[in-house]
Amino acid sequence: MLAVEALSRIRWSKGALWSLARFGGAGAVAIGSAVISYGHLRGVLLAWQYGPLTAAVGPLVLDGLMVVCGFALLAMSRTSTDEAGGDRR
Template sequence: MTATNSHLVAQVRDALDTAKRSGQPVPGRPTLVRLTGATDHAIRKALAELASEPTSAGEPGEPAPPAPHQPVDTRPSKDARLVAWAGFVFGSIMSIAANVLHTWLPATSQPADWSPGLAPQIGAAVWPIGLLLSVEVLSRVPWPSGFQWTLARFGGTGAVALGSAVISYGHLRDLLLAWHYGPLAAAVGPLVLDGLMVISGFALLAMSRTAPQRC
């Protein structure tokens, strides 16, 4: 005897769910005809009715609906912030110290009591500090949109950063050469030191602007 339509739909659903739970292939219409005793036409109608039903999370064998959007905490860990601060402080202090040491290079050809004086040493520290501050202004200030502001940001502030970086680079390179570093090491050493200061500053900026986001 052919089962009623609602009963047949339940039988077909159970057969499909059983196959999914056991990892077996989904039974086709001939198999469902044999399992339920219904006609192929009735099986077609039952499958069509199942296909039109809304999927709910509680139905066995059916995929659960996507989870609602939840806030994702992307705040950096304390270790990340500590590492960025360490790189920023170390790079800044070492760059300033190396620029100041550059003023002492003539000491080898001067009398024993010679010193470069306070003013040249302060002046040598100006360049890495200028590089540091220009990067901070370039990145942290919420610049308005518009051509004139873009020109001021990348033309004005960028020129200060570039000039400071070039002078600081020259000081560090001369210092490394005086310490008998090879030409290649003397060429890349300043990039490492000033680059560490700059990239650590950008890392701190990125972490300060990071907040929980929605996926």
């Protein structure tokens, strides 16, 4: 969720290198953390004797919920800022 904050709230300079730093860096962190998170949660579910299908889908559900909640918090903060008359873009 920190990556969502950094990508959406910081005024980044324009240019190809800045875009590479912004999206490439966030993408690398997202892919790495997704792989680690998926493997860990799958292992926990299998250790708790959940079935193979549940162990395969469960981590996607939990990580997806975290992503949706992060964007929901961001949307709420932008709505309250817009209503107060500020512009955070």
